[in-house]
Amino acid sequence: MPLTFTFDPVVTPELRDGILDLWADVTDAGGAVGFVPPVTTDEIRPELVRQLVAMAEGRSRLLVGHDEEGRVAATAFLTLNTHRLMTHWIWLYTVMVHPRHQGRGYGRGLLAAAEEAARTLEGVEAIRLTCRGGLGLERFYASCGYKEVGRVPDAIRVAPGDDRDDVIMLLPLA
Numbered sequence: 001m002p003l004t005f006t007f008d009p010v011v012t013p014e015l016r017d018g019i020l021d022l023w024a025d026v027t028d029a030g031g032a033v034g035f036v037p038p039v040t041t042d043e044i045r046p047e048l049v050r051q052l053v054a055m056a057e058g059r060s061r062l063l064v065g066h067d068e069e070g071r072v073a074a075t076a077f078l079t080l081n082t083h084r085l086m087t088h089w090i091w092l093y094t095v096m097v098h099p100r101h102q103g104r105g106y107g108r109g110l111l112a113a114a115e116e117a118a119r120t121l122e123g124v125e126a127i128r129l130t131c132r133g134g135l136g137l138e139r140f141y142a143s144c145g146y147k148e149v150g151r152v153p154d155a156i157r158v159a160p161g162d163d164r165d166d167v168i169m170l171l172p173l174a
């Protein structure tokens with residue numbers, strides 16, 4: 001059963017809590033979404049609040065995927081640039097699919113929905129994102145049409161002695 005994607009969902013307490021649970025479960029399963037395991041929803045909450053503020057201010061847009069039971073199963077944030085010379089492309093952040101649903105094509109579905117959403121944004125010509133090296137994520141994004149356009153060696157310190165590249169991926173929308 002494919003996920004149901006909603007762009008710009010109404011932010012309810014259920015949605016907020018669902019994203020927090022998703023984010024924590026993905027992190028604890030080893031996902032590269034800004035935290036390292038073990039993590040609690042209380043540690044993630046300030047980061048989500050920052051995103052919600054950006055959404056309220058029109059700087060960021062949420063794409064959410066629900067599973068057949070109505071649970072929050074996937075997210076991505078489409079974030080506009082504030083730099084006046086960079087408004088023709090957007091950032092994609094916090095791309096994640098719940099571990100119970102991974103490996104069934106939902107990630108590719110999420111990226112297709114994000115691309116479709118980005119195409120509705122006036123003047124947006126590309127999607128850019130960064131991912132943590134060493135996990136094979138470049139292969140996932142490449143399977144969705146993104147190309148590696150840069151790599152900052154050892155920019156992400158996952159743990160002392162465990163530095164990972166910050167890989168920059170780009171999808172032109174032309």
Ligand SMILES: CC(C)(COP(=O)(O)OP(=O)(O)OC[C@H]1O[C@@H](n2cnc3c(N)ncnc32)[C@H](O)[C@@H]1OP(=O)(O)O)[C@@H](O)C(=O)NCCC(=O)NCCS
Nearest residue numbers: 031032095096097102103104105106107108131136137140
């Ligand atoms: C990355 C993620 C979104 C992919 O979602 P998914 O539903 O598991 O991916 P799909 O089933 O749609 O897979 C699509 C393709 O990418 C590949 N792929 C998926 N995850 C991969 C990974 N971590 N490394 C390498 N390839 C991967 C799949 O093998 C598949 O390729 P195939 O069709 O040739 O077999 C998901 O695994 C996830 O949420 N991971 C944890 C969070 C995370 O690290 N997000 C990245 C932030 S930069």
